[in-house]
Amino acid sequence: MLPLEGRPGQISLLAGKPNENTFPLTAMQLTIRDPLASGKDMAVELSEDELHRGLQYGPTNGWSELHEWVYGLQVLQHGRHKGEGWTVSVGAGSQDLVFKAANAILNPGESVLVETPVYAGVLPIFDSLGCEMIEVHTDADGIRPDSLRSILDNWPATKPKPRVLYTVPYGSNPTGATATLERRLEVLALSREHDFLIFEDDPYFNLYFGSAARPPSYFALERDQPESGRVLRFDSLSKIISSGLRVGFISGPEPIVRAMDIHSMEVNLQPSSLSQAVAYKVLSTWGYDGFQAHIARVAEFYRAKRDAFEAAMQRHLAGLAEWSTPEAGMFFWFKLLLSDPSAPDAAADASDHDSEDIIRRKAFERGVLALPGTTFYPSGAKTAYVRASFSLLPPEQVDEALRRLRETILDARRERAQSQ
Numbered sequence: 001m002l003p004l005e006g007r008p009g010q011i012s013l014l015a016g017k018p019n020e021n022t023f024p025l026t027a028m029q030l031t032i033r034d035p036l037a038s039g040k041d042m043a044v045e046l047s048e049d050e051l052h053r054g055l056q057y058g059p060t061n062g063w064s065e066l067h068e069w070v071y072g073l074q075v076l077q078h079g080r081h082k083g084e085g086w087t088v089s090v091g092a093g094s095q096d097l098v099f100k101a102a103n104a105i106l107n108p109g110e111s112v113l114v115e116t117p118v119y120a121g122v123l124p125i126f127d128s129l130g131c132e133m134i135e136v137h138t139d140a141d142g143i144r145p146d147s148l149r150s151i152l153d154n155w156p157a158t159k160p161k162p163r164v165l166y167t168v169p170y171g172s173n174p175t176g177a178t179a180t181l182e183r184r185l186e187v188l189a190l191s192r193e194h195d196f197l198i199f200e201d202d203p204y205f206n207l208y209f210g211s212a213a214r215p216p217s218y219f220a221l222e223r224d225q226p227e228s229g230r231v232l233r234f235d236s237l238s239k240i241i242s243s244g245l246r247v248g249f250i251s252g253p254e255p256i257v258r259a260m261d262i263h264s265m266e267v268n269l270q271p272s273s274l275s276q277a278v279a280y281k282v283l284s285t286w287g288y289d290g291f292q293a294h295i296a297r298v299a300e301f302y303r304a305k306r307d308a309f310e311a312a313m314q315r316h317l318a319g320l321a322e323w324s325t326p327e328a329g330m331f332f333w334f335k336l337l338l339s340d341p342s343a344p345d346a347a348a349d350a351s352d353h354d355s356e357d358i359i360r361r362k363a364f365e366r367g368v369l370a371l372p373g374t375t376f377y378p379s380g381a382k383t384a385y386v387r388a389s390f391s392l393l394p395p396e397q398v399d400e401a402l403r404r405l406r407e408t409i410l411d412a413r414r415e416r417a418q419s420q
């Protein structure tokens, strides 16, 4: 009944809310960047009402103003309008929402399709539901529809087909790959043919810095399909406003989103009011023009970081690793070339296909940390790939890190040559 409190004229004796006047926070001023004035600082203050609402319990599915902001964003970025059978809810980041969506839809023991390598943060979600993760291959152009088709066409007749595909379509974590338009359309066609939902987990959408026009999202593309309602889109403020605020959004079919809201009601009541108050203050102060200008600046920041990182890769790892250039996000995914191709007896052996020991032990001993690719495989498969993040380090440290990695690979090659 809580939403009824908003009706004019109602005197509410409903909620067991504490009185905000007893709370110690009495004002909140923020200094934020103004993206329309070259990022210059501007001062804003939460009104008394905004602050009180930020300090108080609020709606299970988040602030209605934020919903309206998301509806506006989806029109702007994906050409999707209210009233097309989808709705919005706010969560504590997209992680919270992916977890709740998986729990709303999947039954214990079901099979679920996951692009592989996959964001390692979803492995425990599907694991804890007892789901069997079916690995769909990817490459530098994102998810591979031929792999998906082959899995589904050869699915055993006696076993229920997977009802969910999980994918990160822009600047994937860990591969940095962005799926091409053709592949997205094929995946959408397969979702209709084989009747599954697409979890479009898209925290890197706004970190797209490719030189070509970006491909549309699944959420945008499904509007022009013979039927829609198969895409659950997960947006996040984590990579563009603040990861510590913990604010993310789901846009998807109403019955599923409502089931997720019931889950919120049970486990955490609602997303943080104060986080929403801060997020909304920033977003509403900027307006969409400011938001677009901000994300353009953020994407440009990461493009420059990517370029600096790649230049250091060329300097130190040419001939020792292979990679594709990411066009979004914050990750390089590269394959260690552990055997020296010029050595006379350089036949491949199993250790060529495993970066784990070299990264976890040898690179660590040389003072550089990265993630071995096996982390991102549901099966724990061995791989020569490694994930490196280029979001944080200044160029001098990138240079030193990759120099250390170079020494590590050369050491491993020497060791291997000696043992042969």
Ligand SMILES: Cc1ncc(COP(=O)(O)O)c(C=O)c1O
Binding pocket: 092, 093, 094, 095, 096, 119, 121, 168, 173, 201, 202, 203, 235, 236, 237, 238, 243, 247, 248
């Ligand atoms: C693909 C992917 N999904 C979800 C998340 C979690 O994002 P959030 O902070 O919005 O929960 C991350 C964080 O790194 C991610 O890479």
